[in-house]
Amino acid sequence: MEEKKFDINTLIGFVLMGAIMFWWIYSTQPTPEEIEAEKNKTEQVKEDTTVTNPTTSEIILQAGDSVTLAKAQTELGSFAYSTTLPSAKDSETILENDLLKLVISNKGGQIKEALIKKYVTYDSLPLYMIKDNNASFNINFGTTDNRTLNTKDLFFEPSLTKKGETQILSMKLKVSNNQFLEYQYEIKPNEYMVDFNIRSQGLSNVFNSSQQINLDWNLEGFRHEKSIRYENQQTELYYEKDDENIDYLSIGGEDDAEENDVNWIAYKQHFFSSILISEQAFDNIKLKSKTLVEDEEVDTTFTKAFYLKAPLALQGGELNYNMNWYIGPNDYQILKKYDRNIKEITNLGWGIFGFINRAVFIPVFNFLKGFIGNYGIIIILLTIVVRIIMSPLVYKSYLSSAKMKVLKPEMDEIAKKYPKKEDAMKRQQETMALQSKAGVSPLSGCIPALIQAPVFFALFRFFPSNIDLRQKGFLWADDLSAYDSVFKLPFKIPFYGDHISLFPILASIAIFFYMKMTQSQQMNMQQPTQEGMPDMQKMMKMMMYLSPIMMLVFFNMYASGLSLYYFVSNLLTITIMLVIKNFILDEDKIHAKIQENKKKPKKESKFRQRLNDAMKQAQEQQAQQQKRKK
Template identity: 40%
Template sequence: MDRNTIVGLVLIFVILIGFSYLTRPNEEQLKRIQEQRDSIARVEAERMALAAQQEKKDFELSQETDSLKPLSPTVFVQDSLKEEIITLENNKIRLQLSTQGGRIVNVDLKEYFTHDSLPLILWKADKSTFGLNFYAQNKQINTEEFLFVPNTTETVLNATESEKTLSLKLFSGENKYIEFIYKLAPDSYMADFSIRTHNMNDVIASNSSFLTLFWGVDMPQLEKSKDFENRYTGVYYDFLSDDVENMSTTSNEKETLSTKIKWVAFKQQFFSSILIAQDAFTDVALSSDISNEPGYLKKVYAEIPLAYSGNNNETYNMQFFFGPNSYPILKEYGADIELPKLVNLGWKWVAWFNRYVVIPLFNFLENHVTGNYGLIILLLTLIIKLVLFPLTYKSYLSQAKMRVLKPQIDEINKKYPKEKALERQKATMALYKRAGVNPMGGCLPMLLQMPILIALFWFFPGAIELRQKSFLWATDLASYDSIATLPFSIPFYGDHVSLFCLLMTAVNIIYMVMNNKNQPQNEQMKGMQTMMYIMPIMFLFIFNSYSSGLSYYYFVATLITILQTWLIRRYVNDEKLLKQIELAKTKPVKKSKFQERLEQMQKMQEQKRR
């Protein structure tokens, strides 16, 4: 990487930082924004207070009305009922449901295991909550407190497959009940879920305009690194007419969504529980809190109002998805409702490369190279490096041209001292123009490769295909590889040693040494080269806890780059290159329209000065 390349990258970085600094609001603007927020908050608080007062009045009125009705000892019939655990399962998932609350108490993904080879349970009975809240007979009802009556049916689809349906009814009297219906098809990660109210209009408070569906889970740690898994764990939701968003994964947060959403997901690094509306959910209240309990990541909770009209029969149809965050699988189950966007493929300007290039190519290799994911990553790297080889060659050639021109650049620098910087720059650019050399030629090919490098940085840590797949000493390519555990933890590094990370750092330093030999040497470049050696050391700390598949990819990619550089260096002869440059100088330089306009502007400016 030559000086101009480094300067170009530094300038781009400085421009971005400068732009963000210059465009940030000043103190007066911040004060005005804060005043607007405070004003909105006051209005919202007043609105909520008025709504609460009205709700209280309506409730008191309903109490007076309901007091005229005869009250039963209990709202729901519970005589002779006992808790039962009922299982619905197919070849992919096992759902355990309790008649206490009529809710799912365990979700087991049968094809997967935790990092320590235990069954992979997304929900646990004592770490989850699910049910309805509403008012009935002057009481706030929580369906989790009551026992439901179960009824299981099975529909035969063919000789080997059947669809299982579980009906759980909470009776309030003869032919009056709330019904939860769960239906599980064979070979599916999706379960249908419906809520029905039957003849409950004289039980549920007459002023009720909605029933509140609540759902909360303490999300268990499933992977080896709790801190790394936490980065990808949180609450995600899909705006009906917009895009997929998520709550903070690094801090506690509460949010009420006034816009309609299609689904809400409790997502972990490789697995998700998703509740999908038939039409849409509105005014959903969400919360996400980081858990301090060992073995758990976050406490997540959702409250979903379901519009209630007081009719004899009302039905709310939904679906649950319990499964892996696999891009092909999510695309199969919900391409039309943006489920694949649960897989974090990076920023929008790089996600397209993962979506349309890396994932299809990886899946193709996975289908044709079975079992060895280290070999799949190697082949993926080779294909990408071969496609990028023209850019690598162009970058090296530009650096070689700059190197052979260095003696002539030194003569210009001697001719024009630092005090005549403008004349020195004009003479240098004129030399570049005559020689047909683009000083940014080494930088632009590298910038074009950056989106690809960044895209793969996002792809590997979220690729469930690599989860618990071993290669050489790495037991899990989706997590870090550890060859030694330290008796202490080093800040920003951790308490283990990743060998693939060490190898990646070593080959990066070797590549820096080789590349610096290809650069024109001067005092300024020596200082920049020293700074460039710091980058691999920084990567050593950053990647130590990252996916070993990612470190392995960068290690192999850098090795291939070193080999390509060595081959190009043998092919490109500096003497022949200099002769080509000297020959190019003798040919007339065709000026572009932009250059002509620029020269005209410079001439006009000089005339004005005179």
């Protein structure tokens, strides 16, 4: 076999070929600028290939491009025209007067911010009802080309005009210059009420009449007050039916309702509300509220969430709704100016309790605040007025107690005379005969207390609903509409909280002494306990201790103005009772008067006659039953 030899020429050829290849690679290498440009191009291609289904907003923001405009037409149909307008961007228009500032967004044509200017939150921040997407106002509708659209995703064209000091903002969602859906806002000077109208023009052939048009209005209520629990208890959804009947959803947990013929819906928070009012009643609406406070002792941003879904009816193929939007304080004096019954959201109590507040306490309170600037002093003066008005009832009650005290020895003798169970009817009959001759009635001591009860419950509603007390201080309380914490506890007590309020403590002490005096007074009127009947003496003792404890526990989170009222009221009542007892009533004169009444012929009333007849009949039946047993 022939031996292979090393060929120098082959080696030289390979070396030359390698050198040429190295030189070619080096000379064709891209510059750093070319590398960066290619990188940007690759990323752009990647971005374009990933976003295959852009949202309506993305389409509108790219509306200058004929490709994205075609996509808009695919997504929006007739409403793609709005993407060609200069207003197809997320910009805002401001409506403002001395009381209210509204920021209206092109996107959705809805209120983006609502600021109540003359109030602040408990921590001195601007008081917003709407901000940071906590609210949504949307109309959902179908089109004749089988699309379902939401106005909150579309852009409206704003047009702001003025008539004197009145500002009018027209927001139009356009199909063309002559075809549009319009929201119109009108804000007048020194008004919380905003005129708000919804109408369409030339859309009868665009709306799909077979598909329901729905108005959706949702809001999460911001926390504005110091006590989360107390504010949450006062926050609820109110609505008025066409028969002017006011109803509301439960304040606890989650609640919903379906109603017909509803005139207005109020998302009522403790001291501020957003109320949507319509001249044309809503039919077949759905309402819902949901508590967002999981732990009442932990700081939170929102208290409750409110939801409304209301079908909108077409008139001749078009929308035409005249509405109003109240965004402002729950001030009874302001709300009653509007002839729409919205003043009822201020919870002054039902029936006689609300009547007392409207007819007595609100006028007296407003009169006093007209020349007194300190609201703690106003509460004290209001309390004095109430106690003076009620003093004749206190006198009547105490006089009845004194008469019963004078008669008590004779009533005890009757009880000794008939100690047996079967003699209960005779004992009761003779006791009543003695009281009738003496001109004394045990009911005369109870009736004044019953008359005072509505006043108690009326004021229980009046103070928590009175926005005038909000952030007004007195003594150590910095806000008479909130609790007056004087000491922060390092732990939380169930039902009581994590702080100590002083006014409830003072009120509890005053109530204890008042109950002690009342118990002493009632004991004078107490008749001997009959078998089978509850021991009233034990019940009164229990109430003497239970009432102050309830005040101490449950009022620890309540408005300090309410506790201040009860403290001063009970002090005044105790003082009046001591004055009556020591300086006005004379037991010797009362005794002499009773003895004189006994001598006079007494004509029994028809009620007393019927009562005596009933007791005699019961006594005879009891005697017959005893004979049968024997």
